[in-house]
Amino acid sequence: xxxxxxxxxxxxxxxxxxxxxxxxxxxxxxxxxxxxxxxxxxxxxxxxxxxxxxxxxxxxxxxxxxxxxxxxxxxxxxxxxxxxxxxxxxxxxxxxxxxxxxxxxxxxxxxxxxxxxxxxxxxxxxxxxxxxxxxxxxxxxxxxxxxxxxxxxxxxxxxxxxxxxxxxxxxxxxxxxxxxxxxxxxxxxxxxxxxxxxxxxxxxxxxxxxxxxxxxxxxxxxxxxxxxxxxxxxxxxxxxxxxxxxxxxxxxxxxxxxxxxx
Numbered sequence: 001x002x003x004x005x006x007x008x009x010x011x012x013x014x015x016x017x018x019x020x021x022x023x024x025x026x027x028x029x030x031x032x033x034x035x036x037x038x039x040x041x042x043x044x045x046x047x048x049x050x051x052x053x054x055x056x057x058x059x060x061x062x063x064x065x066x067x068x069x070x071x072x073x074x075x076x077x078x079x080x081x082x083x084x085x086x087x088x089x090x091x092x093x094x095x096x097x098x099x100x101x102x103x104x105x106x107x108x109x110x111x112x113x114x115x116x117x118x119x120x121x122x123x124x125x126x127x128x129x130x131x132x133x134x135x136x137x138x139x140x141x142x143x144x145x146x147x148x149x150x151x152x153x154x155x156x157x158x159x160x161x162x163x164x165x166x167x168x169x170x171x172x173x174x175x176x177x178x179x180x181x182x183x184x185x186x187x188x189x190x191x192x193x194x195x196x197x198x199x200x201x202x203x204x205x206x207x208x209x210x211x212x213x214x215x216x217x218x219x220x221x222x223x224x225x226x227x228x229x230x231x232x233x234x235x236x237x238x239x240x241x242x243x244x245x246x247x248x249x250x251x252x253x254x255x256x257x258x259x260x261x262x
Contacts, residue, residue, distance in 0.1 A: 001042065005032040007057070008039050013050040013202030014195075015043040015100075022058025027066040028113050030080070033087035040091040044098045050261050051202040052095065053194055054121065055105035056114075064112020064135055085144050088113060092120045092146045096217065099210025099261075101201045105194040106172075106181070111135040116145025119154065122213060124181040125197065126172040127190040132180060133169040153220055154179050205243040206261035211235075 007018040017039050019026035026032075043049045056062055065084065073080050095102045104121030112135040118124055136143050143151075143164060151160040155178050162168060172184045185193045201209070211234045219227050238244050242262040250257035 001035070001038050003035045003039065005029075005035050006039060008042070010043075010046070010049060012199055013048065014053060014198040015046070015049040015051070016053040016055065016198075017043070019054075019056045019062055022056075022060070024066060024068075025060035025063035025109065026056040026058070026114070027063045027069075028084060028088065029066040029069045030084055030087075033084045033091075037087040037090045037094075040094045044094055044100065047261070050100055050204070050206050051198045052098070052100050052102045053105055053198050054102065054117075055107055055194070058108070060108040060114075061104075061106045061110040061130065062114025062117060063109060064114045067139060070139075081144075088117065088145050092117065096120060097210075097214065099206045099213075101204075101209055101213075103194055103198055103201075105190060106130045106132075107187075107190055109133075112141075113145040116143060116147035116150075119150040119180065120146045123183075123197070125190065125194050126175060126181045126184050127187040128172055128184060129187050130172040130175070130181075130184075131169050132172075132175045133167055134163050135167055137164060138167055203259060205241070205247065205259045207241045207243060208238050211238060 006020050009016045009018070017036070019032065019036070021027060021029075021032055043052050065081070070077060070080070102122045104118045104124045106118050106124060106126040108127070108129060109131045110118040111133045115132055115134055118132070134143065134147065151163070155163075159178065163170075170178065170180070172181065175181045176184050183193070215227075215230060215234055218230055222230065243259045246259065247257040
């Protein structure tokens with residue numbers, strides 16, 4: 001698929017998806033949402049890709065839904081936002097269930113749907129200048145993009161309510177303190193820091209990464225006994241992978257394991 005609203009680059013086992021509507025602060029319209037969904041399907045299905053990075057072009061990560069587009073389509077706004085969230089939610093769901101680690105490289109403002117999308121990443125690396133805000137209630141909208149799922153789990157119900165009701169803007173450092181991001185780096189170092197981490201993860205045991213992601217997500221609603229049974233099943237599956245065999249053999253022989261994602 002040829003993309004017009006994003007850039008998809010693949011190298012060294014890493015797929016980088018760059019939202020590319022810089023003049024609109026990478027706001028999500030139907031075209032970008034549709035392309036983002038197809039890009040997620042593409043990289044998830046590509047065996048050569050073992051880590052995914054998502055970032056924004058220009059000075060923003062993503063300013064959320066394209067409010068101008070909403071205003072221009074008020075007579076059919078229900079259908080429009082249902083279609084847009086179908087693409088965004090499909091993207092979040094596909095990447096959350098993928099074996100590939102997903103790094104959100106937040107290079108600027110992450111607001112509304114962009115805030116929500118950033119939270120859905122497995123790891124979030126933010127530039128010092130990044131800012132995070134829900135922004136939904138400014139336009140009398142409820143949250144989307146998975147934030148009502150991830151946000152209370154990350155910061156607790158009280159803080160989630162505060163962020164929604166007040167549209168409080170968090171600096172990158174505040175977001176780090178609240179547990180919304182993994183790491184904060186100087187703006188000039190963001191690309192190199194993300195690339196180094198992505199390269200490291202791309203050389204990891206992809207099947208085990210995917211199994212662990214699914215276990216962590218399941219843990220939010222399963223009982224202790226059910227979760228432990230899921231752990232037992234997952235580690236048994238891990239034991240049948242090539243990476244596990246190579247890993248335990250290398251460990252037993254005091255060597256560094258090389259993983260191939262199989």
